[in-house]
Amino acid sequence: MRFRELVFPLRMKEEELLERFYQEEFFCFVIEEDKRGNRLLKVYLQEWETLPSFLSNWKPLNEKVTTPKDWTVELEPFEIVEGVVIDPTEKMVRRDKIVVKLSPGIAFGTGLHPTTQMSVFFLKRYLRENSRVLDVGCGTGILAIISKKLGASFVMAVDVDEQAVEIAKENAWKNNVDMIVKRSDLLIEVEGVFDLVVSNILAEIHLKLLEDVNRVTHEESVLILSGIVDTKEDIVREKAREKGWSLLERKQEREWVTLVMKRS
Incomplete structure (x- = not known):
């Protein structure tokens, strides 16, 4: 193409x-x-x-x-967080670290952006072995793939963009990761209940996600929301509070904020 x-x-x-x-x-x-x-x-x-x-x-x-x-020629392997390496060359072999073979494609996330790095940081902290994980707005599938490599038993990744879905499927295959990838406008095509939901999209989209996320979570579920500009953090936190979620932790890099939440 x-x-x-x-x-x-x-x-x-x-x-x-x-x-x-x-x-x-x-x-x-x-x-x-x-x-x-x-x-x-x-x-x-x-x-x-x-x-x-x-x-x-x-x-x-x-x-x-x-x-x-042409899109990955200039990218070299790098450690996105401690113990997790992104390898655009698809040649690295490491047994002491999690290695993700990633063809970034275009625009959908190489792992270099702070919102992705903060998402992975919190996945490492809150994902429990055998957890069921949902990645909303999956892009390359990087967060879903890492979730599976961290020990999740079931992973679903959804994105509204067809090209992102195809890239995520390709990356899942390259990493020998068994996960479901499909097109969905937020949670419209999502069924089931998940222990952890991660979403690295814009604040305005998080507001829509929060309207329906209770349907696919339980009282002990963890919600990781990234991609929030600091000037819009308050509106996301207020909407989350209205829907029954309380803040566990936050992290900020430059103007970007990531929030971790649990049911109040």
């Missing part, structure tokens, strides 16, 4: 940009830094796709044709 890659200088705050993309249901993008520290936005379009409307007046720095094989 071939894509057009358009590179733009980043002209707005990252959280504002993410909100605009979610509003237009566009997920094929990535934010990077060049060697000079300049923040760049890379957008990937299939032949039939057009730019999201809010980018129509942005002038790209460059444009080229690319394929999925």
Whole structure:
């Protein structure tokens, strides 16, 4: 599959940009830094796709044709948290650490972002062996794969974007991980009850998730919500409180906050 890659200088705050993309249901993008520290936005379009409307007046720095094989060339293995290594090269063998072979694809999460790192940090802390885990907005499937490698007995990963679902399925196969991956708009297609629910998406989406998450959890379930900009932490915590969840722990990196909650 071939894509057009358009590179733009980043002209707005990252959280504002993410909100605009979610509003237009566009997920094929990535934010990077060049060697000079300049923040760049890379957008990937299939032949039939057009730019999201809010980018129509942005002038790209460059444009080229690319394929999925090009997307992981510059990434090297790295330890996302202590004891968990992400390996985009798919060549590393370690017996003393959890190794996740990951083809990031585009925009769906390499593990480099602090929201992903904080999610993994709390998965290590709260996931119990034989837990049933649900990853909502799974992207590459990185959190679901790590959950299985940490000892979860059953893992389901869902995402609203079909391309993310296909990438997550591919990554699960590469890691020899048995998990269910399917398309679902939040919890619409989800049945069953889970011991731990993790979601690394935007604050506004967490508000919708909280409307239905009680249906798929029990009184001892743990809920990990990441991807929250600090200016919107209060609205998420208030909605959670209304739905019967109390704060166990929080962690913040830069402007991003991750919350761990349990039923009140």
